Amino acid sequence: MSDTTPCVRELNLYRQYFDLVAAGTKTIDVRVKYPHLADLTAGDTIRFRIKGTGETCEVKVKRVTEYPDFAALLDGEGPSNVNPTATRDEQLANIRAIYPPEKEALGAFAIEIALLDSAP
Template identity: 60%
Template sequence: MLDITTWPGDVDSFVDAMVWPFAPKHFCRSYTTAELDRIMTARPRSSTGVRAREMNLYRRYFDLVAAGRKTIEVRVRYPNLRSLKAGDHIRFVCGRDDALTRVKRVSRYGNFEEMLDAEGPANVNPDSPREQQLADIRRIYGPEKEALGVLAIEIELLQPATA
């Protein structure tokens, strides 16, 4: 049995002093897997100080954005994107690479075909014909997602890709 009567502080400080070398309090905290993932993969703040929305892209589309060749990003109208407007910043992410863009315009469409006809397939993906783009987009977003509405986000590259 330990004698804490000679300890100069209170019981809590005694316990803290005894436990600290073996299990610091912050190590005892329970983290969820999602919290650990966020902590371990958190990106440092942008050196430009720009607050940007992050969006993930497949590598082939990311490379086109990072090269400044893809000027229209296609998304379905999820609730979190409804407030997107010209002047907002988007940081596109693919693995450890990212590219900062500014939104020039956001247009809303009823479906992907209408969007491709209005925006021009070359602005969405200059390396792929219209019908192939339509098939690829519909492979990513099923009919239930397309029913939410379609956004064509015109972007301009501000900061080339960084790893």
């Protein structure tokens, strides 16, 4: 018997992305396909935190989609859903500055999110 109870994950975000999530304008979070995120699923809750602060923002996971790399993710999800304040090329450069090539080689997750207060 498997446990299908939604779980709460805590993940760190940089301030600029945290503010977009908290405003409800960033609806896709980008993560490397790390093994500890493999069981993340719709219905789970993510508590984003700005590292070193007590600031948090909770979102509901609506969908998790796997991509081979960040370029495919941006093309599949639409750059404005990932970061409405930057172009596709700027976002790709920013994501790759956070995650080096060996991390990107693991694959990428697009996590569709909604603020917990506004999640259906």
